[in-house]
Structures are given as structure tokens and as C-alpha cells.
Amino acid sequence: MESTHRGKQSILFAAPPSVLAYASVAGKKESQGPLRETFDLTSEDTTFGEKSWEKAETRMQKTALELALQKAGLQEKDLDAAFLGDLLNQCIGSSFTMRNSGVPTFGLYGACSTMAESLLLASMSVSGGYCRNALALTSSHFASSERQYRFPLGYGGQRTPTAQWTVTGAGAVILSNAPGDIHITKATIGSIVDAGIKDANNMGAAMAPAAFETLRAHFDDFSLAPTDYDLIVTGDLGLLGSQILRGLFSQVGVELGTRYNDCGILIFDAQSQDVHCGGSGCGCSASVLCGALLGRMRRGELKRLLFCGTGALLSPLSTQQGESIPAVCHAVTLERS
Amino acid sequence: MESTHRGKQSILFAAPPSVLAYASVAGKKESQGPLRETFDLTSEDTTFGEKSWEKAETRMQKTALELALQKAGLQEKDLDAAFLGDLLNQCIGSSFTMRNSGVPTFGLYGACSTMAESLLLASMSVSGGYCRNALALTSSHFASSERQYRFPLGYGGQRTPTAQWTVTGAGAVILSNAPGDIHITKATIGSIVDAGIKDANNMGAAMAPAAFETLRAHFDDFSLAPTDYDLIVTGDLGLLGSQILRGLFSQVGVELGTRYNDCGILIFDAQSQDVHCGGSGCGCSASVLCGALLGRMRRGELKRLLFCGTGALLSPLSTQQGESIPAVCHAVTLERS
Numbered sequence: 001m002e003s004t005h006r007g008k009q010s011i012l013f014a015a016p017p018s019v020l021a022y023a024s025v026a027g028k029k030e031s032q033g034p035l036r037e038t039f040d041l042t043s044e045d046t047t048f049g050e051k052s053w054e055k056a057e058t059r060m061q062k063t064a065l066e067l068a069l070q071k072a073g074l075q076e077k078d079l080d081a082a083f084l085g086d087l088l089n090q091c092i093g094s095s096f097t098m099r100n101s102g103v104p105t106f107g108l109y110g111a112c113s114t115m116a117e118s119l120l121l122a123s124m125s126v127s128g129g130y131c132r133n134a135l136a137l138t139s140s141h142f143a144s145s146e147r148q149y150r151f152p153l154g155y156g157g158q159r160t161p162t163a164q165w166t167v168t169g170a171g172a173v174i175l176s177n178a179p180g181d182i183h184i185t186k187a188t189i190g191s192i193v194d195a196g197i198k199d200a201n202n203m204g205a206a207m208a209p210a211a212f213e214t215l216r217a218h219f220d221d222f223s224l225a226p227t228d229y230d231l232i233v234t235g236d237l238g239l240l241g242s243q244i245l246r247g248l249f250s251q252v253g254v255e256l257g258t259r260y261n262d263c264g265i266l267i268f269d270a271q272s273q274d275v276h277c278g279g280s281g282c283g284c285s286a287s288v289l290c291g292a293l294l295g296r297m298r299r300g301e302l303k304r305l306l307f308c309g310t311g312a313l314l315s316p317l318s319t320q321q322g323e324s325i326p327a328v329c330h331a332v333t334l335e336r337s
Numbered sequence: 338m339e340s341t342h343r344g345k346q347s348i349l350f351a352a353p354p355s356v357l358a359y360a361s362v363a364g365k366k367e368s369q370g371p372l373r374e375t376f377d378l379t380s381e382d383t384t385f386g387e388k389s390w391e392k393a394e395t396r397m398q399k400t401a402l403e404l405a406l407q408k409a410g411l412q413e414k415d416l417d418a419a420f421l422g423d424l425l426n427q428c429i430g431s432s433f434t435m436r437n438s439g440v441p442t443f444g445l446y447g448a449c450s451t452m453a454e455s456l457l458l459a460s461m462s463v464s465g466g467y468c469r470n471a472l473a474l475t476s477s478h479f480a481s482s483e484r485q486y487r488f489p490l491g492y493g494g495q496r497t498p499t500a501q502w503t504v505t506g507a508g509a510v511i512l513s514n515a516p517g518d519i520h521i522t523k524a525t526i527g528s529i530v531d532a533g534i535k536d537a538n539n540m541g542a543a544m545a546p547a548a549f550e551t552l553r554a555h556f557d558d559f560s561l562a563p564t565d566y567d568l569i570v571t572g573d574l575g576l577l578g579s580q581i582l583r584g585l586f587s588q589v590g591v592e593l594g595t596r597y598n599d600c601g602i603l604i605f606d607a608q609s610q611d612v613h614c615g616g617s618g619c620g621c622s623a624s625v626l627c628g629a630l631l632g633r634m635r636r637g638e639l640k641r642l643l644f645c646g647t648g649a650l651l652s653p654l655s656t657q658q659g660e661s662i663p664a665v666c667h668a669v670t671l672e673r674s
Contacts, residue, residue, distance in 0.1 A: 004466070005417060005467055005468060005469065009417070051658075052658050054654060054655070054658065055658070080342060080346070081526060085446055088652070088654075089426045089427075089652045089653075089654065090426075090446065090448065090650065092651070092652045092655045095650035095663045095665075096655070096660070096663060098528070098529045098663075099529040099530070099531040099650075099663040100529070100530060100531055100663075101529070102528050103528055104346040104527065105527065105528055105529050106447070106454060106457075106526070107446040107447045107448075107454070107650070107665070108446060109422055109428045109444040109445060110443070110444045111427065111444075117444070120443075121458065124462060124467055125461060127465070128461060128465030128466075128467070129341070129342065130342055130348050130461055132342065189442070189443070190441065190442065191439050191440055191441050192432055192435045192436045192437070192438065192442050194436040194437055313429070313432035313436075313444070315425065315427035316426075317391060317426065318391070318429045318433070321388075321392070323429075323433070326432045326435075326437075328442065328444070
């Protein structure tokens with residue numbers, strides 16, 4: 001029974017891995033938003049007790065991992081592989097999380113698409129018989145992102161109307177070849193799409209074309225329509241990017257309708273929380289998936305979820321050098337039996 | 338016929354992917370070293386005709402990819418997946434290489450271990466039936482690395498005795514489920530090891546313990562000894578790191594002997610080229626593998642090669658925050674039939 005390569009860029013898992021456990025951690029602002037009840041742990045202290053925001057990010061990842069392991073009744077030594085990454089330069093949030101853990105570890109860089117990329121690769125590794133239990137993990141932190149990508153917080157820079165707010169959060173999923181109630185059944189690997197957008201404060205617009213290409217390939221490769229899913233979520237297109245994605249689909253005669261939403265819209269109340277176009281960051285889709293969404297699946301409220309991580313693959317330097325913004329979107333199908 | 342999880346962290350590929358084609362590109366200094374004849378293309382111009390060193394890195398990657406595709410008689414549309422990364426913040430070298438190519442792409446961050454990490458994941462994807470042809474690609478550039486990790490070149494900073502010289506180079510391998518003469522038969526996934534070294538100018542010492550752990554696991558998991566290989570190479574431990582690795586093995590009664598070498602030692606003449614402890618960077622192991630080593634395998638001079646990518650997972654910021662240096666080493670076995 002071999003997994004099948006489907007169509008242009010998709011995979012049908014012959015032996016779908018199960019979601020053994022998941023956990024989410026989030027920050028103060030996230031704990032004041034509409035999803036406040038869905039995180040496993042939130043902290044009023046944005047440093048999570050650490051001396052720097054970067055170390056705080058590692059602390060969040062470690063906490064999400066520990067909580068997921070506890071729920072699974074596993075220890076680190078039971079993980080055959082970890083797939084993880086984050087937004088920090090050289091992905092230090094992730095490397096410091098896994099150091100001296102003894103867990104075979106693959107470092108990823110997919111910007112804010114990392115939760116979907118890690119789930120996709122972990123699914124391949126479990127379904128292919130390479131691993132029994134595999135970890136998918138990622139995080140982002142508002143304060144570490146702001147100072148790396150934009151301005152020092154103390155500078156008090158103004159945010160443009162299309163700006164998004166990097167989520168302080170982490171999410172961990174443990175996939176397994178053991179039986180379970182939720183499985184990853186399909187996936188579509190994204191290609192890198194650059195539509196020529198150069199405004200680093202408008203990442204929703206930069207990422208929407210990549211999301212469109214991946215979703216369209218997914219529907220084509222499996223002969224599916226949006227109505228085949230209970231919910232389709234993108235990671236962090238935000239208010240504007242989501243609107244653009246809806247528009248791109250309308251142009252080809254497909255209405256995403258009420259079945260479509262975006263983690264960056266779900267996690268904050270954009271108006272009252274002053275986050276402009278919504279949430280963003282690896283931790284946005286990760287903490288929403290590993291909190292609200294998988295919770296709804298476990299309770300049977302959602303049966304079929306298409307989870308689409310979206311990432312803007314720019315750097316401050318590429319922007320300074322006048323480059324436009326390449327983007328990627330990876331999609332995985334989660335099904336509740 | 339399913340691939341087997343072996344021992345602690347290893348994989349035996351039931352359907353070993355073949356090396357369909359490979360190509361290497363290198364810079365001026367590399368073209369003056371002992372491996373000058375083995376690269377497919379070298380350039381006297383460190384900008385490779387581009388306006389910045391970062392864009393030069395993308396140009397090198399694109400060239401290596403084009404050359405490998407030409408040799409394979411393939412086009413980009415024939416690649417079912419690409420696994421790639423580099424040392425630049427947010428891995429922009431790689432993202433810009435693949436943008437608008439239409440190739441399903443996984444971004445990786447494994448620091449200088451990326452060539453082995455990408456080969457390992459590409460092997461899993463081909464052997465698992467997820468892909469027919471998969472690309473493994475990486476690069477580094479002396480000038481883009483120096484200004485990102487250390488000092489602006491114009492500053493003329495002094496180099497410490499244990500420093501290494503980041504190789505300007507790129508390497509591409511296309512793996513396939515088609516028949517071939519060289520196959521990836523085994524792999525060992527590295528875990529992240531931090532031995533407490535804090536000197537960012539002594540990465541050989543920081544990485545040697547990770548290489549030791551992965552190599553030891555490889556030998557244990559497959560009941561192999563160094564003498565089972567014609568050549569064992571690490572990516573960029575350099576003169577000091579290699580010596581430490583030999584010492585660590587001696588302590589457990591294993592002599593690596595003359596079958597062991599390091600790409601960072603092979604690529605430069607350390608004395609006459611003034612590179613202190615040798616070469617380093619993703620492009621070091623990539624250009625040596627995709628030039629000298631695979632060339633020797635194709636000619637039948639090497640039958641069994643253990644290729645071990647080594648990466649130091651630090652960032653300038655983690656060093657400033659007083660952290661020690663986590664490191665990783667991934668290993669793949671290449672066999673000539």
C-alpha cells in the first residue's frame with residue numbers, strides 16, 4: 001500500500017498518520033481575543049519568565065512540546081523525528097528548543113507556512129514508515145519579530161493600515177502510526193509564487209496568490225470543491241489577503257463562501273484589539289490549529305478541515321535591495337473519523 | 338516493500354533513490370584550490386554578474402540547478418519537489434531561486450548541514466513514492482556570510498586561528514526513482530547537540546560532538562564500522578573539528594583513520610590559501626559532494642561514501658545573548674553499483 005503522488009503537486013496518504021496529541025501556548029494579547037478559551041496555556045508575561053524575547057520563544061515551544069507529550073503519554077525519547085522552524089534568524093527558537101533532547105531533528109524555514117510544512121513532512125515520514133511518532137512544531141513572538149523585521153518596540157513606529165500583528169504563540173502536533181480519531185489524509189505542496197508585491201507591510205496581498213495556486217492545485221488534483229470541506233483556513237492572509245483570495249477564486253467561478261476563514265482573522269478582534277489586518281506569524285496558524293481548530297475536530301464539530309499555511313519569504317535585506325515578496329502556501333487535509 | 342526505521346535514528350531505504358544528476362558552482366578562491374578541476378562552473382567575479390552578494394547566491398543556485406537539469410535531460414516541470422535552504426536570513430537565496438518556477442518547494446534550515454538534510458528528505462520523498470524526481474540544493478557565499486554573521490568586509494577584521502572561510506559555492510543533486518549507478522541507500526537523522534562551546538569563531542569544535550553522535554548512531558544502527566566505507570566525509574569541521582572528531586572516536590576505541598576526511602579540508606589548501614582551519618558553509622559540502630566526490634563515485638573510484646553534513650545552529654543574536662552553540666549532523670550513505 002503505497003502513498004500516491006497525485007496530479008501536479010499533491011499526495012494521498014495510503015496510511016494516513018493520526019493526530020496523537022496537540023497543544024498550544026499563547027501570549028497576553030491572544031488571551032484577550034476571541035479564542036482565549038482554546039489555548040492550553042497563556043501568559044500575562046510576554047517574556048515567559050526568560051531574559052529575552054528570543055528565549056521566550058524557545059520557552060513557548062518547549063512548553064507546547066511538553067504539553068503535547070503529556071497528553072500523548074509520551075516522552076521525548078518516543079519521538080522518532082521532529083520537524084520545526086520559526087521566524088527568527090537562523091531559526092534559533094527551534095534549535096534551542098531541541099538541543100540535547102536526543103530527538104532526530106529537521107530544521108525548516110517556511111516563514112509563516114511552517115505549521116503546514118512541518119505537518120506535511122511529518123505526515124510523509126510517518127506514512128512512509130520512516131517514523132512511528134513525529135513532531136510538528138513552530139512559534140512566533142510579537143516582540144522578537146518586530147525588532148528583527150521592523151523597528152525596535154521602543155521606537156514606537158506607526159503601523160500602516162495593511163499591517164498585521166505577529167502572534168505570540170506556539171503550537172505542537174504529534175503525528176503517529178497508532179490509531180486515532182483525526183488523520184492527515186491528503187496534502188498539497190506549495191510552489192513559491194511572487195506576484196510582484198513590494199510592500200513589506202502588505203503581506204496578505206503578497207501571499208494571497210500563493211494560497212490561490214495551492215488551493216486551486218489541491219481542488220484540481222483531488223477533484224474537490226470548497227464545499228467538500230467543513231472549513232478551509234489559511235494561516236495569516238488577514239482581512240485584505242483573504243478578500244484578495246476570495247476575489248481570485250471568484251474570477252475562476254469558484255465561491256469560497258462561509259466555509260473559508262483565516263487564522264489571522266479568527267485569533268483577534270481586529271477592531272477592538274487594534275491589529276489592523278489581523279494576526280500573522282508562524283504562531284498564528286499554529287496556535288489556532290492546535291487550540292480552536294483541533295478542539296472543534298476532536299469534539300466532532302468539524303469533520304473535514306483544509307489547513308493552509310501561508311508564508312511570505314522576504315527578508316529585511318531583500319526588501320532593502322528592492323526585491324518583491326515571494327510567498328508559499330502548503331495545505332494539509334485533516335479528517336475526523 | 339517498506340522502508341525501515343532502524344535503531345535509534347536511522348533509515349534503510351527499501352527503494353533507494355538514484356542520483357540522476359548533480360552539478361556544482363564555485364567562486365574564485367575555490368577555483369584556485371585543490372579541487373579546481375572538479376566544479377562544473379567557476380567564476381572570477383564574486384558577484385556572478387549580480388548587483389549584490391545575496392543575489393549572487395541565488396544566481397549560483399540557479400546555475401547549479403540549470404546544469405543539473407541539463408545533465409538529467411529534465412526541465413523544472415519534471416521536478417516533483419525541491420528541498421533547499423541556505424545561510425542567509427530567511428533563506429532568501431533559496432526562495433528567490435525557486436520563485437515562480439512552479440516546483441513544489443520545501444524550505445529548510447540546517448545551517449551548513451543543509452546538503453545532507455536536503456538529500457535525506459529528498460530520499461524519503463522519492464523512496465516513499467511521494468515524488469519521482471526530487472531536488473536537493475544549497476549554497477553559501479563568503480561575502481554575504483561575512484557581513485551577516487561577522488563584519489562588513491571593508492572593516493578588514495582579523496580572523497582568529499580557529500576561524501574558517503565560508504565557501505562561495507552551490508551544489509545541486511536530482512534524485513529519482515529511475516534506474517541509476519549511484520543510490521542513496523541509508524541515512525541517519527541528526528539530533529541537536531550542544532556541548533557548551535561559546536566561541537562563534539570555533540565552529541569546528543562546536544560541531545564535532547554532533548558529528549560524533551550521528552556517526553556513532555549510524556555505525557550502531559547498521560552494525561557498521563568506518564572500514565565499511567571507502568570514504569567518510571564531514572561537511573565543514575575543518576582542521577580542528579576533524580581532529581576533535583577523531584579524538585572522540587579514539588576514546589571509544591574506534592579509529593577513523595585515512596578513510597575519514599572533511600570537505601572543509603579538501604576544498605582549500607589551508608596554508609597557501611590562508612583559510613586558517615579550512616572551508617565552511619552550506620556551499621562547502623555541497624560543492625565538494627557535487628563536484629569531486631560524486632565525480633569519483635561515477636568513475637568507480639569510490640564505491641561507498643558516507644556523507645555527513647555538519648551545521649552550527651547559532652545566530653549572531655544568540656551569541657550576543659551569551660548562548661552556546663547547538664549543532665547538528667545528518668548522514669547519508671551513497672553507494673555505487
